[in-house]
Amino acid sequence: MKMLRVPLLMIGLLLCSQGYAETAQQSKMTTCNADATAKALKGDERKAFMSNCLKTTPQERMKTCNATATEQALKGDARKAFMSECLKKK
Template sequence: MKSMLFIALCLSASLAAAADDAAPNKQQNKMAQCNQEAGDKKGPERKQFMSDCLKNKQKAQQEKMKACNKDAEGKKGAERKEFMATCLKKDS
């Protein structure tokens, strides 16, 4: 009985891990966006475009974080956490 439970737990854990791997993360989303914007560029031109594009997306996220932090002044704890989450999700 215990071994059946153990096998079931292992199976469910591996299925959950596989589901997590299927969902794209933020970096993969940035790559997909830049890749789409790169269009039919090839070689060094494409490499430079992708590098610049990914840097710009990182910079934009940092600027967004600064703005949200400034707007969150005076908020603490759960209120601040909720505000930041909502603020950072805007226009994403």
Template sequence: MKNVLAIALLAGVVGSGMAMAAEKTMTPQQQRMTTCNQQASAQTLKGDERKAYMSRCLKNSQSAPADKSLTPQQQKMKECNAEAGRQTLSGEARKTFMSACLKKQVR
């Protein structure tokens, strides 16, 4: 009986530790979902109003596009694409430029 109780207690401690670890490793989208959900609950929104609010909140239309973080690869792609646009490259020339630009090391 004591062994069963000890095992159950140990499982509870390990389970709560995993839950805490899972909370610490939430993706930005998961964090946004949690925040939006809490805000919708605080406003006691229900039905279609809640759906509309959640949609707007998850799209984060209030924040500027620069607020969204890009991965280094996405940032590099954005910069190369902008440079190709400034040079008004198209077709094979653009393809060659983009390939060379994306292969360059980020300083």
């Protein structure tokens, strides 16, 4: 019984660390924020820059939605419905 503790603990730690991984959106926000700071943008100019920088292109959205659908092992009609909803989000 004691021999199962360590492997189970390691699996638990791996699963917990998945929740703390930086998402693509968070990474993009960090990059855009650093760029805006480097350019010394302030006020409305900064807001406009951040807005443009954070917009996702249709290709990026398709890639993200496709990866999520694959991760969830969706097939057939379920995948089509998921992709449709996912691609509508902005």
